[in-house]
Structure formats: C-alpha cells, structure tokens
Amino acid sequence: MTTKREYGIGGMIVSKGNLTLNFARNETQSGCERWQRINNALEQARDDLYADVSDDRLTAESREVMVEAMASESESDEQWADRKLFQLATESRISLEEIQSAPSIGWVDGAQKGADKLVERGYVVLDTSDAATQRLHALASDENISIVVPETFDVGERAESEGVWTGYHRIEDESQLNADQQRYLRFARVLARELGIERDVYYGEASADAWTDGRTHIVITDSAVTSRQRAVWMHDLYLVMLHEAAHDTSSRDRPSHGHHFKSTFRSLVEDPGNRSSFAELVQQVVDEGFGSVFEWYGVGC
Known part of the structure; x- marks a missing residue:
C-alpha cells in the first residue's frame, strides 16, 4: 500500500x-x-x-510532496522549481525560481499587518500557514538540504518603513474581507445589537484585538479570535465586544485599564442579561445556522 x-x-x-x-x-x-x-x-x-495538472489544481498535499521531492538529490525534480507551489501573504502562489530571484524575502504565519500590502508593492512575503510553504521554510533552514532561499527581512519593520502599516487601520471596503472575517464582523454586529452596545462595528487591522473611540464605533481585528472553532470564536467576540464597550474613551495606543474600566467590564461580563442574550444567540446559531441568523437581524458587510 x-x-x-x-x-x-x-x-x-x-x-x-x-x-x-x-x-x-x-x-x-x-x-x-x-x-x-x-x-x-x-x-x-x-x-x-x-x-x-495545472498549478492551480494541485492540492495542498500534492504541493507538499513536490517540495519534498525538490529537496531530494534527484535532478529530475528540478523541473518543479518553476511551478507555483508556495503561498504568498495575499494567498496567491509563487514558484521557487521567483522566490530565489528576489533580493530578500519575508515569512509570516497567517495574516500579519501590512504583509499583503508589501506583496502588492512587489515584495516576496511567504505565508507559512500553508503546508507546502511551511515545509519550504523548514527545508531552507536545514543545512543538509540544498534548497537555498534569499536572506530574510522582518515583515513588521518593513511594513512600517514602507508606510503600509501605521498601527491602526479600518478596512473601508468590506468586500475585501475573506469569508471568515465577514462572518466574524456580522456576528459582532449581531452581538452589539443583542447586548445593547450602541456603536457601529467595523473590521480593521491592528496589533490589538479591537479598538473603539469610546462613543460611536468599535473595530475588531483578526486577533479578536483565538480559534476557528465556532464555539470558541463566538465567545472570544462576546468578551471583546464587552471589553470595548467598557471603554468610554479611545482604546487606541495606551488605553486606560484602571479601576473604573475594570469595574465596568466586570459588571458587563457578570450581567445575567448579557449572559442570557449571548447563550440564546449561540443556540439560535446552532439551530438555524449563521445565514438565517444574519438574515433575521439584517446584518451584512
């Protein structure tokens, strides 16, 4: 077998x-x-x-097998150096030849602030959340393997120096959000309504889980969720929304987490009404699915 x-x-x-x-x-x-x-x-x-098989039809498993073969001593496998097997931060693909022709490259594990913008500017930023790309990263670090890649740069530092990442960025065009991000945003908007948080909810990029101006809006980020498991990320967003609602001033940069904030946040988390609303919403999602729930509340991107 x-x-x-x-x-x-x-x-x-x-x-x-x-x-x-x-x-x-x-x-x-x-x-x-x-x-x-x-x-x-x-x-x-x-x-x-x-x-x-065309490059865009190769499965993740096949691409990883091809990377392993490229690392072997077989000369016949050099033909795959021009195949687009590796994933950039924009989720597009790139070949080993293209990687090796770059003056320097960056590595990120999933979404990192400004990484996609660097790729759009011509930089090579590889996403190691992709199995084949992660394998290349491991092989390139192995002194016993012949695969050679250019020297690396710090993606965060390069993004800041290029001016594509300044710390807090609200995504204006929500059609750019991927399916998961759109689901998180819609659920957060439903949460705001159910929890009585009278602020608009948006999606953005930042090192923080979220931020607010303390009055009119809350912006959540990829960091707001710690897992792609439904039960986990729904609870993550529940706590994040209550956390930002507890801020009555801007939570950007160095927000105040003093006694007043802690007392407000604790009361929101322990409020029986909030707990009940969240539990009922979760059960509604389980029974009807996200699509029906979002349609019922009339939320969208």
Whole structure:
C-alpha cells in the first residue's frame, strides 16, 4: 500500500514476484531490487501526473510532496522549481525560481499587518500557514538540504518603513474581507445589537484585538479570535465586544485599564442579561445556522 503523502499518488501494489522483507516482515528490506523498480515506477507515475495538472489544481498535499521531492538529490525534480507551489501573504502562489530571484524575502504565519500590502508593492512575503510553504521554510533552514532561499527581512519593520502599516487601520471596503472575517464582523454586529452596545462595528487591522473611540464605533481585528472553532470564536467576540464597550474613551495606543474600566467590564461580563442574550444567540446559531441568523437581524458587510 502506498500513500499520497509518500508519493503523491496512493493505491495497493501487487508484485508478480516476492519482495525481500525485513525480519519482522512488515516492510521491504533495504536493497530489494524489485521494490526499487516499483519505487522508480511510482515516482515516474507521480511525475507524469503532476506534469498534466495545472498549478492551480494541485492540492495542498500534492504541493507538499513536490517540495519534498525538490529537496531530494534527484535532478529530475528540478523541473518543479518553476511551478507555483508556495503561498504568498495575499494567498496567491509563487514558484521557487521567483522566490530565489528576489533580493530578500519575508515569512509570516497567517495574516500579519501590512504583509499583503508589501506583496502588492512587489515584495516576496511567504505565508507559512500553508503546508507546502511551511515545509519550504523548514527545508531552507536545514543545512543538509540544498534548497537555498534569499536572506530574510522582518515583515513588521518593513511594513512600517514602507508606510503600509501605521498601527491602526479600518478596512473601508468590506468586500475585501475573506469569508471568515465577514462572518466574524456580522456576528459582532449581531452581538452589539443583542447586548445593547450602541456603536457601529467595523473590521480593521491592528496589533490589538479591537479598538473603539469610546462613543460611536468599535473595530475588531483578526486577533479578536483565538480559534476557528465556532464555539470558541463566538465567545472570544462576546468578551471583546464587552471589553470595548467598557471603554468610554479611545482604546487606541495606551488605553486606560484602571479601576473604573475594570469595574465596568466586570459588571458587563457578570450581567445575567448579557449572559442570557449571548447563550440564546449561540443556540439560535446552532439551530438555524449563521445565514438565517444574519438574515433575521439584517446584518451584512
């Protein structure tokens, strides 16, 4: 049996002759000529398969297998250096050749402030939340692997020096938000209504989970949620919204978290009405789904 993780293709192998097995008879013995011929045939089948598949149709698993093969000593795998296997911070793809031709590169793990703007300006910023890109990052750090990449730069520092990240940025065009971000924003808007928070809710970018001017609006960010699990991020947003509602002045830069704030925040969190409203909203989502709930409340981006 072969796995997609090993070869990029999977299936049951039936050999006409016996394979030379180890003493435990649970794998082939090193030096088995018949298995070597089978292995070569599998690698050729993989190469033929990938040659016929366009870059945008390659699965994440296939791209990772191709990266592993590129790190091997086989010269036949050099052909994949021009395949767009790696993910940029904008979620677009780039090839190893393009990476190696850049004067320097940056690495980020998922969304990082200003990373996408740097890519739009021509910088190479690679997203290691993608499995194949993470594998490249690991291989490039291995002295025993021949894959070489340019020197790296600090993405945050470069974003600030380029003026694409100044600390707090509200996203004006909400159509630019991805599906998860739109869901978070809509849910936060429903929360504001249910919790009696009379402030508009927006999405933005910042190192903070959220910020508010203390009167008219609250802006949430990617950092507001700690998990993509529904139960976790809904509760995250519940606490974040109450936290910002407790601020009656701007929470940008160095917000006050003194006695008055702590007392207000604690009373909001412990308020039975707020707890009940949140629990009922969560149950409504479980019963009806986000789409129906958002439609019911008339919220959208």
